[in-house]
Amino acid sequence: MATTVTAPRGMRDFLPADKARREHVLGVIRGVYARHGFDEIETPVVEDSARLHSGLGGDNEKLAFGVLRRGLTTEDLHTAEAPLDLVDLGLRFDLTVPLARFYASHRAELPTVFRAVQIAPVWRAERPQKGRYRQFVQCDIDVLGEPGQLAEIELIRATTAALDELGVTGTSIRINDRRVLTAMLASWGVTDPGAAERALITIDKLDKIGANGVAVELSEMLGQDLFDTAELTLTIEELAHADWDTAAGADWLDVEAFDDLLRLRAALPGVDLRFDPTLVRGMGYYTGTIFEVAHPDFGYSLGGGGRYDGMIGRFLGQDVPAVGFSLGFERLVDLVDLPESATSDAVVLLYDKDADPVRLAALKGEALGSHQRVRLERRTKNTKNQLAGLAAQGFGAFASVGADTTTLQGVEFRPLA
Incomplete structure (x- = not known):
């Protein structure tokens, strides 16, 4: 007999009042996205293990829950060289990998440019702590098949409209481009793709360990002869405070990417779009524009996303342009009260x-x-x-x-x- 009646560690029960608030927030988000022309889809909670561990999910692949193959024998358990040899399915750790598989499966039945909504729970074997759970809901919208900036414009418009409808005010959109990051690292002498990817993972820790912490870690990782730590700390601090005006003309800037971001800003009047050259977004599959929802009262983002043009091509054998934006539902739901009408x-x-x-x-x-x-x-x-x-x-x-x-x-x- 079980010795505890609590929910599994890192997972939660919701009392009626909490559930009502969650459903209200979900209803508002769904309604806004539908008005903006996005169609809701649903995918299975499990995917093939090989697909979940194909390199598309970045560090999240290490957090995937596996499902043991049926019919395993004692000999199988003893002879397996790695745990993944024993599984054939896994719980999805995000909604982007399932979406890529969904699109590859149903492309002939979908419009040339497909605007998708997917709102569903995902699972990660996290170490549970405040605000971090092993089961949580993601709210994703994606535009597939649109190579131009119209995709980013529609995503940002729909996302800010959902936040406005929920009454979440004071937000801004931090925006960057992976090409800006690549050019910035190249100006520091980091040109090897593997070293650049490791450097980006470190830069992504800026809000946690500070400019000096990033500089020290980069120096240790890539070699003291490449960086002067004190000088690099000052450089990172300057980058962290850069804006549209101070970045223009900088020698580390990818001019073409920056011009694309300027065009996005011009196309989104009324949206507080802020250029941040230190914004990384940890997922390795991003290829261009990246963005996050920031709020002055919180030290964490309320959502984020970016362009991932290379992912779906891994399934189809040909590239399909794709951009996505995910709202942080579990964070948003704590900011929203049920309206009196409810x-x-x-x-x-x-x-x-x-x-x-x-x-x-x-x-x-x-x-x-x-x-x-x-x-x-x-x-x-x-x-x-x-x-x-x-x-x-x-x-x-x-x-x-x-x-x-x-x-x-x-x-x-x-x-x-």
């Missing part, structure tokens, strides 16, 4: 224990004719606490019905809060 028409009928169940069912049916949500609730001794609990569950008003109540006409509904 509780104003949810009512409770309080009754005593000796009430006739047939009569109660009839009263509930009558209430459902004029209210969106109705619950029958037996009155407790501590009515005050009971009403407070019902308010916390999302109900807006209550009425008391007695043993002789036959109709709700003339019965007063009183607010719970």
Whole structure:
């Protein structure tokens, strides 16, 4: 028998009020994305293990949950050279790899430019901590088949519209381009692709270990003879505070990529688009524009994404341009309260224990004719606490019905809060 009744480590149960808030946020996001012309899809929670470990998922591949092959024998367990030899499926660790497989599978049935929404749980074998879970929901929109900047424009527009609809204000979009990062590293003498990728992983830690920490790690990783740590620290600090004006004309800049970003800014009036040459986005599959949602009150992003033109070609044998933007649902849901409209028409009928169940069912049916949500609730001794609990569950008003109540006409509904 199990010795604990808690949810598995790193996973959560949601009480009704929490679930209602989550569904409200999901409903708003889905509605905005639908209005912007994106179509929702669904993919299986598992994918072939070989696909999940094909190099498309970056460091997340190390966090994938595997599903053991059926029919394994004791000999199989002893002779396997690596754990992956024992699995044939795995839980998805993101929604991008499944989307790439989905598009390769159904390309003939999809429009030339496909605008996809995928909102679903994913699983990673993380070390659980505050704000980091082993099961969580991702909200992704992607544009596949559009090589031009229209894809980025539509994604950013739809994402900012969803944030506005949720009432999340004060956000900005940090934006960069992988070509800018490549040129910046080349100006430092880092031209080997493998060394450049390791350097980007270190730069991505800037908000955690600071400019000096990044400089020290780069010096140790790539050689003290390549970098003067003190000088590199100053350089990184300057880059971290660079903006559109200070970056223009810099000797480390990829001019073509920067011009593309300037055109994006011009195409998105009203969007607070901020150039950040230190923005990396850790996934190795990004090939061009990258972006993140920033908020001045939080030290973490509320979403992010970028262009990954090379991924789908791994399945099709030919390149397909692709860009995606993912909202950080688990972070957003804590910032959003249920609107009053969600509780104003949810009512409770309080009754005593000796009430006739047939009569109660009839009263509930009558209430459902004029209210969106109705619950029958037996009155407790501590009515005050009971009403407070019902308010916390999302109900807006209550009425008391007695043993002789036959109709709700003339019965007063009183607010719970």
